[in-house]
Amino acid sequence: QVQLVESGGGLVHAGDSLRLSCAASGRTFSDYNMGWFRQAPGKEREFVAVISWRGGRTSYQDSVKGRFTISRDNDKNTVYLQMTSLEPEDTAVYYCAASIRAYTTKSDSYDYWGQGTQVTVSS
Numbered sequence: 514q515v516q517l518v519e520s521g522g523g524l525v526h527a528g529d530s531l532r533l534s535c536a537a538s539g540r541t542f543s544d545y546n547m548g549w550f551r552q553a554p555g556k557e558r559e560f561v562a563v564i565s566w567r568g569g570r571t572s573y574q575d576s577v578k579g580r581f582t583i584s585r586d587n588d589k590n591t592v593y594l595q596m597t598s599l600e601p602e603d604t605a606v607y608y609c610a611a612s613i614r615a616y617t618t619k620s621d622s623y624d625y626w627g628q629g630t631q632v633t634v635s636s
Contacts, residue, residue: 515539515611515625522607522630525599529634533594535609535627542590543567546616548623549583549594551605551632560618561607562594570616576602599634606631 521533535547546566552558562573562583571583582595592609607630610623617623 517627
């Protein structure tokens with residue numbers, strides 16, 4: 514079992530930055546590929562970013578490339594999502610997730626999920 518707890522969300526203005534954190538406990542954190550997903554009101558959950566278990570590989574949704582950066586600190590059992598140049602369209606609940614099976618953008622392949630943190634970007 515892995516427990517994931519997100520933090521760092523909030524209400525910001527367009528153009529601002531936020532850093533989300535996801536703290537993991539339970540099984541060995543470095544065994545897992547870690548992803549960030551988001552879900553806006555009335556929309557399906559969508560992939561945002563993923564980082565491999567050692568941190569050497571990352572992938573992003575096209576709309577966040579160049580603005581968001583995913584990173585991890587395996588010594589601290591934490592994955593981060595640095596978000597810059599935020600836009601109102603980034604408003605959503607952000608979830609981190611852990612996958613032991615695959616480095617993937619597919620939510621179905623993730624084994625554990627956090628409870629989410631709200632990010633609201635005002636125009």
